[in-house]
Amino acid sequence: MKALTTLRSVVRGPVHLPGDPGFEAARRPWNLAVEQPVAAVVEAADADDVAALVRHARSTGLGIATQPNGHGATGRTEGTILLRTARLDTLRIDAAAGRAHIGAGVPSGRLQAAAAPYGLTGLPGSSPVVSVAGVALGGGLSWFGRAYGWVADGVTAFDVVDADGRQRHVTAGTDPELFWALRGGGGDFAVVTALELALHRAPHLYGGRVLWAAEHAPDVLDAYRRITAAAPDELTVWLDLLHFPGADPMIAVDATYLGDTIRARALLSPLDELPRPLSDGRRTMSVAELGTITAEPTDPGAGMSRAELLTGLDDVAAKTLLADPIAPLLSVQIRHLGGALAGPSDSPHGPLTEPYALYLFGIPSDPATARAVADRQRAFADTLPVSGRKPVTFLNPAETMADAVPPAALTRLRAIKHRRDPHNVFRSNFPVLL
Structure with missing residues (x-):
């Protein structure tokens, strides 16, 4: 297809086409359990590259799916150019x-x-x-959301390329409709090349993980409920039930x-009343060290997730959570919101x-395990008090x-789209028209 073979004359960044040595790696999403079919991959060199690509896609009838590194990929990319x-x-x-001016490819850890x-x-x-x-395009939950709200609430401006291939600076004053849609409505309306974000004072931070054997789960959950019932907005506490392969x-x-x-x-003193933990990593820390608390993988891997929002965590819900x-x-994670x-x-x-918020995660190592993971996730959702909504x-x-x-x-989002x-040039992970 000529529209694809001419891509290298349209942009200055690398272009990967089917059959090229680097194509398979370039199209791969973060979640390796998701198959992501695309017609080509373009690594934009800058915002000018993005604008040129959008104009080319519109004139040739192609769609563009934008991803920095593939988090949140859903595989709804058939026939698109992966940007x-x-x-x-x-x-x-x-x-x-x-304030911070942040390019679209900047990871959270680098900003911190x-x-x-x-x-x-x-x-x-x-x-x-x-x-x-x-994160901002999806609204965004944060360690500090209880103190400052959604990540998107702190965005003060976007630099975008619109569906006509024009570079624009979007604020609440210059384009309130598009500004509203981008602050949590996803990537269906423009390609964000950069954003401006309000920063917050954080002269002191204390945090970390405390870990116990599962036999203490009822007492730990009780302490967690007591802490979150009285927590000030500056305190965020999550609970994690964990069962890693080969470990208790x-x-x-x-x-x-x-x-x-x-x-x-x-504020966390109820934890000190519990049996001796396996480890206690709580300490004074820098905001740049937040990623060490849960120590999530920093390399791609396969996974199956399901999230729900809980309307409460009363005695019945607590008993249900620990029943089996x-x-x-x-992992089964409970995040305190509010x-x-x-x-x-x-x-x-x-x-x-x-x-x-409830977040349920498993690894689909084979088809049978994938079905078992989905069944277990469904069982939690069916027996706990969920609202039916979830964050983007x-x-x-x-x-x-x-x-x-x-x-x-x-x-409203569909009307804006x-x-x-x-012409549906932009194909987000979660299209508003579906």
Whole structure:
């Protein structure tokens, strides 16, 4: 197809076509359990490359699926050009203004490392390798969401390429409609090449993981419920049921506190009343070290996830959670929400009023295991008090935007998609038209 064979004359960045030595690696998503068929892969050198590619795609009837490194991939890419934005990696910190200008390919960990020397922080999640732009486009949950809300709430501007191939600077004042859609509505409306994000003061941070044998799970869960019932917005606490291959089941509590160590230890004191843990990694730390708490993999791998939002964690829910072993799942995580996340938010998702998030993860090592993982995930969802909604960044490949954003917001997003991209040039991981 001529539209593909001429790509190397359109952009300056690397182009990978089927049959090229690097094509298979270039098209591979982060989740290796997802098959991602594409017609070509383009690694944009800069925003000019993105604009040239969009104009070429529109004129030839091709679609573009944009990914920095493939997190959140769903495989809905048949016949598209996969646009990799990892090379758009500029990062500038304006400490005086409390702002960061972040290229679309910049990972969260790099932003944290750059902001930390100024006593500032972004709104990082559990993984340091996920792009800031990708998280913001999905709304974005963070360690500090209870204090500051969605990641998207802190975005003050986007640099984009629209469906006509024009480079634009989008703010709430210059284009309120597109600005609203991009702050949590996904990548269906434009290619984001950079964004401006508000930073927050973080002169002190205390956090880490405490790990016990699974036999102590009832007591740990009780302590977790007591802590989260009275937690100030600066404190975030997650609970993890863990069962790794070749190891005994365990239970962990992960915590961060934006404040001094003495106050943090007092807020977490119910943990000190429990049996001696296997390990206790709590300490004063830098915001650049947040990725060490859960120690999530920093290399691609296969996985199956399912997320739900819990309407509560009462005695019945707690008993249900611990009723049976989690196997074949590797982890069952409960994240405490609330705080600023439940407050006003001019984003497609809106306020996150459910007090907890549930995240279920397993590895589909073979078809039988994949079915068992899905069955176990379904069993948790069927027996725990779930609302039926979930954050965009927690959606799995079998789900759609309708599973995340409210119906009125989805209707509005679809209308914006029809107006801004009538030829469907942009194909996000979770298309709003599905």
